[in-house]
Amino acid sequence: MGILVQIEHVDGQVADGAHELLAMARSLGGTVEALVCAKDATTVAAIADELDADTVVAVADAVLADYVPAAYLTCLAQAMEDRAPDLVLLSYSTAGIDLAGGVALKSGREMVCYATAIERDGAVLTVKSQVYSGKLTASTTLPLPGIVVVMPGAIKAPERAGGSAPVEELVVDLSVSQSIRHVENLLPDSDGIDLTKAERIVCVGRALGGTDKLPLAEALAVKLGAEIAGSRPVIDAGWLPRARQVGKSGTKVKPKLYLMAGVSGAPEHLEGMQDSDLIIALNSDEQAPIFRKAHYGAVCDMFEVLPALTEKLG
Amino acid sequence: MQTLLLWIVTLATLVVFAWRFGTRLQPLFSARPVNRLDRPGERFSGMLGDIGLHRRMLRFTYSGVLHAMIFSSFLVLFTAIIESFGSVLFPGFTLAPVGGETWIAILQETFALLILVGLGMAAYQRLIRKPARFEGSRKGDAILIYVLATGIVASMLLEFASAIAITGTPNPYRPVSSLLAALLGQVGVDGHAAETLHMSFYWAHVLIILGFLAYIPGSKHRHMFLAAPNIFLRPLHPKGQLPAVPTLEDEKTPSGIQSFSDFTWKDLLDPLTCTECGRCQSVCPAYAAGTPLSPKKLIMDLRDGMSTGEAHLPIVGGVISEDVLWSCTTCRACMEVCPVHIEHVPKIVEMRRTMVEAGTLEPMLQDALTSFQSQGNSFGKPAKQRARWIKGLSFKPVDARNQPVDVLWFVGDFASFDARAQELTRMVAELLHQAGVDFGILYDGERNSGNDVRRAGDEGLFELLAQQNIDTLAGCEFNRIMTTDPHSLNALKSEYPALGADYDVVHYSELLLDLISAGKLTPKQGAAAQVTYHDPCYLGRYNGGFDAPRDLIAALGHDLREMPRNRKNSFCCGAGGGRIWMDDSAFHERPSENRIKEALALGDVSYFVVSCPKDVVMYTAAIQNLGVEDRISVRDLAELVTESLE
Amino acid sequence: MKITVILRLEPVLTEELELTNDARDVDREWIGLDMNQFDDQALEQAILIKEQTGAEVVAIAIEDEGTDRMLKTALARGADTARLIPMDEYDVESRSSRAMAPIYAMAIRELEPDMVLVGVLSNADIYGELAPYLAAHLGWPQASAISQVTLGTGQVTLRQEYAGGRSARLALQLPAIAGLQTAAQPPRYVAGSKLRDLLKVQIPELNIEAVPGADLAEATTLALPDMSGAAEMIDGDAQEIANAIHALLEEKGFV
Helix, strand or coil, X not given: CEEEEECCEECCEECHHHHHHHHHHHHHCCEEEEEEEECCHHHHHHHHHHCCCCEEEEEECHHHHCXXXXXXXXXXXXXXXXXCCCEEEEECCHHHHHHHHXXXXXXXCEEEEEEEEEEEEXXXXXXXXXXXXXXXXXXXXXXXXXXXXECCCCCCCCCCCCCCCCEEECCCCHHHCCXXXXXXXXXXXXXXXXXXXXXEEXXXXXXXXXXXXXXXXXXXXXXXXXXXXXXXXXXXXXXXXXXXXXXXXXXXXCCCEEEEECCXXXXXXXXXXXXXXXXXXXXXXXXXXXXXXXXXXXXXXXXHHHHHHHHHCC | CHHHHHHHHHHHHHHHHHHHHHHHHHHHHCCXXXXXXXXXXXXXXXXXXXXXXXXXXXXXXXXXXXHHHHHHXXXXXXXXXXXXXXXXXXXXXXXXXXXXXXXXXXXXHHHHHHHHHHHHHHHHHHHHHCCHHHCCCCHHHHHHHHHHHHHHHHHHHHHHHHHHHHHCCCCCCCHHHHHHHHHHHHCCCCHHHHHHHHHHHHHHHHXXXXXXXXXXXXXXXXXXXXXXXXXXXXXXXXXXXXCCCCCCCCCCXXXXXXXXXXXXXXXXXHHHHCCCCCHHHHHCHHHHCCCCCCHHHHHHHHHHHHHCCCCCCCCECCCEXXXXXXXXXXXXXXXXXXXXXXXXXXXXXXXXXXXXXXCCCCHHHHHHHHHHHHHCCCCCCCHHHHHHHHCCCCCCCEECCCCCCCEEECCXXXXXXXXXXXXXHHHHHHHHHHCCCCEEECHHHCCCCCHHHHHCCCHHHHHHHHHHHHHHHHCCCCCEEEECCHHHHHHHHHHHHHHCCCCCEEEHHHHHHHHHHCCCCCCCCCCCCEEEECCCCCCCCCCCCCHHHHHHHHHCCCEECCCCCCHHHCCCCCCCCCHHHCCCCCCCCCHHHHHHHHHHCCCCCCEEEECXXXXXXXXXXXXXXXXXXXXCEEXXXXXXXXXXXX | CEEEEECCEEECCCCCCCECCCCCCECCXXXXXXXXXXXXXXXXXXXHHHHHHCCEEEEEEECCCCHHHHHHHHHHHCCCEEEEECCCCCCCCCCCHHXXXXXXXXXXXXXXXXXXXXECCCCCCCCCCHHHHHHHHHCCCEEEEEEEEEECCCEEXXXXXXXXXXXXXXXXXCCEEEEECCCCCCCCCCCHHHHHHCCCCCCCECCCCCCCCCCCHHHXXXXXXXXXXXXXXXCCCHHHHHHHHHHHHHHCCCC
C-alpha cells in the first residue's frame, strides 16, 4: 500500500503532526512517501533529513516560502496524480482543513476527517474518528484510494529517528494558482504572556459566562502560582486576551498541572493541552468529553468549587 | 398701603411659584400619553383612603404618626393662612362669623402645638435616629422645611399672642397665645409696643409662608401639591400586568428611552412627587444586597436629570447606569410601600427594554435570552426535552393537546428542567394522579411563559413566547390552568389577558388545599413541625395568593411561625425579573441568604416552606452557602403534602 | 459587493446524545437543533462588513427543522435577504458537508456573490469542512480558520490562523470563500421585537436543481465514546470536591 503524507513545517521546522502522520503511516505498513513543499532545495533537504519516510517528494519554489492554500493545493493534487497513493494522510490543522476537501473532490476520493485511529485489515481500512465535539465516535470503512485527516496527538511519534530517504523532485506549475497571495506573517500578540513556559495553568471555558466571575478563577490561579488561560469561546468573547488561548488556534501547552473549569473539551482544545502531566477537570455536564482526557474530574458547579478550593489553599 | 404691599408680594410670589413649578412640569407636556382617568370613583376613594387614613404611611409607625400630626395640623392651620391673607388682601374679610375666633381658634391653638411636636419628632428622626432609608436623601432640604414650617407656626402664635398683648385680655379660645401674651406682658410688651410687634409677626408670618411657597417647587415638599394627584392617577390595571410599550400614532416600533419625552407623563410625574422618604429603599432586596440600585435614588436621579435637562447625558447608561437597571428583581416591594404610589418597576423595565433593543446586555442574560429564542427555555435544552421529567412517573400524563382535561397543568421552565425542581414536579404529578384529578400537560408544546423575559426587558420575545403558548392553549380543551410556578401564574393570569387570552388560573397551593378539603387527599395528623413560610413575590404581592399556602400548611397540622417580613412585605429571594439568569457576584449578601437568616432568627423552625420552583433552587443554595443544613431545610408544599400522606 | 453567508443547523450538544437503532445517526427525538456556532461568527462578520462598507448580505440555509427561525434571526441581525433552499427530509440520505456541497455550490452560482462566508467547521459529520468543498466545486480561492476579513476591490484580505497563535494575512481574488473562525466582534443580541416584526415574513425559497454528493454514510457507524482510561471522578458537594482536589494537589506536590 502506498501512503502519501503531507508534511507541514514552518520555515523548515517540521510540525509535530507531520511526525505523527509518518508514524501512523508506518504502523499501517506499505511504502511511505512524504510530500514536502518549501521555498528551495536547501530547505527541502534539511526537512527530508528529519523524516522517517521511504521517499521524499519535494516541490521547491519561492512561492512556497509561506503557506499559501492555493499553491499548496496545486502541489498536493499533482503529487497525488503523479504518485497515485492508496492513502493520503493530512493533519487536522488549518492546512489540513484547507487542502483535504479540495483534493478529495478533485481526485474523486473519499475522505474521512477527525481521525483518531486507522486500523488496517488487509486491503480494508477502518477509520475511527471523533464527531459532535468529541461526544461521539464514528467508525468508517474507507474504500481506497482514500484520504484521512488525522487529529493531532492521535498517535505518539517516536523520538526523531531521522531518515535518509531519497528526495525526488516534483515539478509543479504554480503560475496557475495565483488566486491567493501571501501578504505577511503575523506574530502572536503575546502581551508578554508565554503559556508554553507555564508549569501550572488554570483554564476557564465558556461556562464562565462573562468576565464577572473571572476573579474566582484568577484568585485560584494566584494561590496556585498558575497562569490563567481560556478556551476559544472565552477568547472570542473577549473575556481573556488572545495570548491566553489554549488549543488548536491558540497555544499548545504541556504544564505539570492543568486545572480546567467549565471547558467541555472539544477536540480543538484537547489538542492544545492533552500532554499536560496532571489534568483536573471541573464541569457541570457529566458527558463532557473532557472527562475522557482528564486524569481527575468532578461534575460540579465550578462557581462553588473554585472559591472553596481557593479558600482551602489558604 | 398694607393691602397693596401684600398684593404685590403675594402676586410676585405666585408668579415665582408658578414659574418654578411650571418649568418642572414642562417635560410632562411633551411626554407620551397614558390614560389614567378611567374609573374615577375608584381612583378618588382610594386617594381619600390613602391620604385621609394614611394607610401606607402608618406602616412605618413613627414617621406615619408624625406625618399624620403635621398633615392634619396643616389642614387646620390653613384656616389661619386664609385669615392672614384674606383679612389684608380683602379688607373686611374675616373667618370670625363662622367661628374664626371661637371653635376654629381653639383648633388652631391645639394643632399648632401638635404640629410643633410633629416637627420636633421629624427633626429628631432626621437628625438623631437617622434611619438608613434616609441615606441619599437631601438632608438640607428637609431641615430647611422644618425651619420654615416651625417659623410659620411660631410667627402665627406670636402674632396671635401680640394681638392679645395689645389689650392684655386673655382669649379663652386661644390658651396658648394667651400664655405667650402673658409672657410678652412680663417682659413689658404691651400697648403700642405690642401693636408694632403684632405687625412685625404678621409680616413675618405671611413672608415666611410666601417664602415657603416660592421654595416648594424645588423641594421634595412639592408632594404637598402632587401627592394627591399622583395617588389619584395610580395604576389600576392588574399588578402583574406590565404596561405595554407606549407607542405614538406615527410610530411602528418604539424608540426606547432616548429622552425624557419617551417616558409617559405619569412616569415623569412620579419623580416630581417623590418625597425622598426612602421607604422603597428600605424594603428593596437589591439595595439590601449591596447592588448599586436604590429605588429612591433611581427616582431622584430621574427627577434631577429631567429638571436640570442633562441633555448631554443619555438617560439609560448615563442618568441611570446600566448596573442599576440590571440589579432590580422586579419584586414590587418598593411600589407596594410607596406612600405616593410611585411606579418604580415599569420604569426600570422600560429602560431595560432600551438596553435590550440596543443589544447591550449582561452576557449571561444574553445567553439565556438567546436560548429562549432558539429553544423556548433558558436552560439551553432542546425544546423537545421539556417533558422529560415525566420519566419515572407511575403513569403517563395526558397530552392536553390531544384530549380534553379538567385541569391543564402549565409546568414552567424551572419545574420542567431544573433537576431539584423536577423531583417536586413529579411529586405534584403523583399527588394529582392519586387524588384522581383529570389533568394534562402540553409536553413540548409549552414555552416559557415569558414573565421574566418581559421583565428582563425583551418585550418582543415575551410576545413571541406568549403568543406561542396562547396558540397552543387555544387548541386545547380545559376548564382551568394550574401551575406550581408563580411566575408562569402571573403571566397566564395577569399578562396574557392584555393579549386577548383569559384563563381561570390557580396555583397548586389552592388546588392541593381544595383536594384536601374535598377529602380527595387525606393527610395524616400528628407529624406537626414548626415551619415558616416564604411568600413568593409573584404569588403574593403580585396576585394576592397569601392564604392558600398558609391554610394548606395548617391543614397538614404544622405550626406556622411567620417571619417579620411576610405577606405584602415579603422579602424577594433575588431571582425575579430575570435576575436568575444574571451574574449575582454584585450581591454582597444574596437576598436569599438574608432571608434564611431571618428564618433562623425565629428560633426553632425546622422547615423553610416554599411554593415556587425558583425558591426551591434559590433557598436550597442559600442554606448550603450559609452552611446551616443542620438547622433548617427547604420544603416545598408538595413535599409537605406528600410526606403527610405516607 | 454581495456576501453570501451559509447557515447550518446542528444538534445542541449540551445534552446527552442518543443514537438511532442502526447507529448511523443521532436520534433526533430528544435533540434540538441550533445554529452552528462558527456560522454564527460568519454571520456576524458579514453584518460587520455590511455596516462598514454597505455590502449586501444574503443568508442561505437548507431546509430543516427550525431553518425558518434561523433565517429570520439572520434578518433580525441585519442580513438584507434570506433564502431557504427547500429540502424534503425523506429525499436526502445524508446532510453531510460533502453531500450538501453541490447544493450550496449551485445556490452560490445562482446568487453570484463576491464573497462567501461560512463557519470554519461543523463536526456533525466525518467529512471535513464545507468551505474547501465549495471552493473545489466552484473553482474559487478559499482559506479557512479566518479571524479577520477586509473586503477590497477585486480582492479580499483575510487573516488566517495557525497553531501556536501564529497567523498570516492572505489576499484572495474575488469571488472567494472564507471559513470563518472568529468575527471581529462576538455575535450581537437581537431583541425579540425584531423577531416579532418578522413573524409574518415569508422567507423566499431558492430552488436548486442539484444532486447531493455521495459520501460514506452507509459505511459509517456511530458510537458513544469508550470511557475506559477516562478521568477518575471525584464525587461530593462543592466543599468535598475542593477538599479532594486539595488533597490531590498536596499528594502530587503542588502545595
